[in-house]
Amino acid sequence: xxxxxxLPDLYDAHGAGLFHYFTSxxxxxxxxxxxLQELFMKLARQQIPGDILxxxxxxxxxxxxxxxxxxxxxxVRRRAEEEAHAQAPAEMFAAHDDPDQAELAQRxxxxxxxxxxxxxxxxQLKLWDGLTFEEIAEVQGIPLNTAASRYRYALEKLxxxxxxxxxELKPS
Amino acid sequence: xxxxxxxxxxxxxxxxxxxxxxxxRSEMLQAAAAAGAPPVMPKTHAAPAAARxxxxxxxxxxxxxxxxxxxxxxxxxxxxxPLPSYSAEMPDxxxxxxxLWDQRAAAIAALVASN
Numbered sequence: 001x002x003x004x005x006x007l008p009d010l011y012d013a014h015g016a017g018l019f020h021y022f023t024s025x026x027x028x029x030x031x032x033x034x035x036l037q038e039l040f041m042k043l044a045r046q047q048i049p050g051d052i053l054x055x056x057x058x059x060x061x062x063x064x065x066x067x068x069x070x071x072x073x074x075x076v077r078r079r080a081e082e083e084a085h086a087q088a089p090a091e092m093f094a095a096h097d098d099p100d101q102a103e104l105a106q107r108x109x110x111x112x113x114x115x116x117x118x119x120x121x122x123x124q125l126k127l128w129d130g131l132t133f134e135e136i137a138e139v140q141g142i143p144l145n146t147a148a149s150r151y152r153y154a155l156e157k158l159x160x161x162x163x164x165x166x167x168e169l170k171p172s
Numbered sequence: 173x174x175x176x177x178x179x180x181x182x183x184x185x186x187x188x189x190x191x192x193x194x195x196x197r198s199e200m201l202q203a204a205a206a207a208g209a210p211p212v213m214p215k216t217h218a219a220p221a222a223a224r225x226x227x228x229x230x231x232x233x234x235x236x237x238x239x240x241x242x243x244x245x246x247x248x249x250x251x252x253x254p255l256p257s258y259s260a261e262m263p264d265x266x267x268x269x270x271x272l273w274d275q276r277a278a279a280i281a282a283l284v285a286s287n
Contacts, residue, residue, distance in 0.1 A: 007204050008197075015200075016192050033196065040200050044208030094188040105187050127185050159180055166180065 004050040007043060014056055017129050018063050020092060024121045025067040027113070029090045031074075039066055057135045060125065064139050089113035100169045104162070111161035119154035126151050 005013075018039065022032035039062060052058045092112065093105035112120055125131045125139065136147040159166075177185070 007201055011197060019192055020189050037200050037203055040204040041207035044204035092189060094190045128189055
């Protein structure tokens with residue numbers, strides 16, 4: 001049986017992905033940081049199995065349940081924060097030297113903030129965590145077709161939000 | 173279900189997500205280590221207090237016992253005499269069975285006659 005990964009290994013490999021996944025739920029960096037910290041504290045208290053085939057998906061499933069618990073506890077506060085988040089979302093992407101890429105990243109952050117939570121989180125998992133629809137369905141506990149359709153709707157909305165800029169940057 | 177990404181998806185994918193601040197790493201791992209460590213117990217410590225019953229349970233038991241005691245002291249040792257109307261309608265239960273039977277037969281005959 002392979003050795004279980006250590007917490008520093010998990011943090012280095014998956015910390016950022018988990019943080020961004022939490023941000024798609026909370027809309028606030030501070031809350032996402034708290035959730036990430038709580039998740040690592042939870043991991044420290046339990047035995048991490050060494051035979052997990054897809055550690056990223058396993059951690060994201062834990063993160064998903066943790067985020068859902070958080071949402072249940074903070075429903076009222078979340079609505080207010082979501083509105084504020086849509087106005088001024090936390091920066092999600094790294095700084096880019098290329099001004100076109102930087103502009104696209106900025107617009108994309110804003111477009112993502114306008115998506116419903118369900119679509120935003122699926123888009124994150126698919127586009128930047130590289131999960132398949134099967135894995136997304138398992139992480140979020142939803143049917144495969146639901147995961148696929150949420151992604152399709154999210155992508156269509158992003159496409160229509162970013163079309164003017166995208167057409168300008170990438171004339172076909 | 174088409175899973176082949178188009179150019180737009182590939183361009184979105186190419187954007188790198190922000191890395192976490194360096195100072196978070198030690199902060200989070202220290203907090204996790206502290207959470208995972210077994211609790212430090214002093215060498216001499218008092219035995220843990222027995223778990224207390226919840227307040228609602230204590231209050232419920234108290235009320236039930238209070239009601240039992242009140243009923244015990246307020247209930248007379250002999251049952252009260254039956255109401256006059258009740259006793260007039262009901263045959264005397266201490267009468268001999270044959271008399272009791274006649275009384276009941278008369279009551280039924282009167283009831284049938286009245287209808």
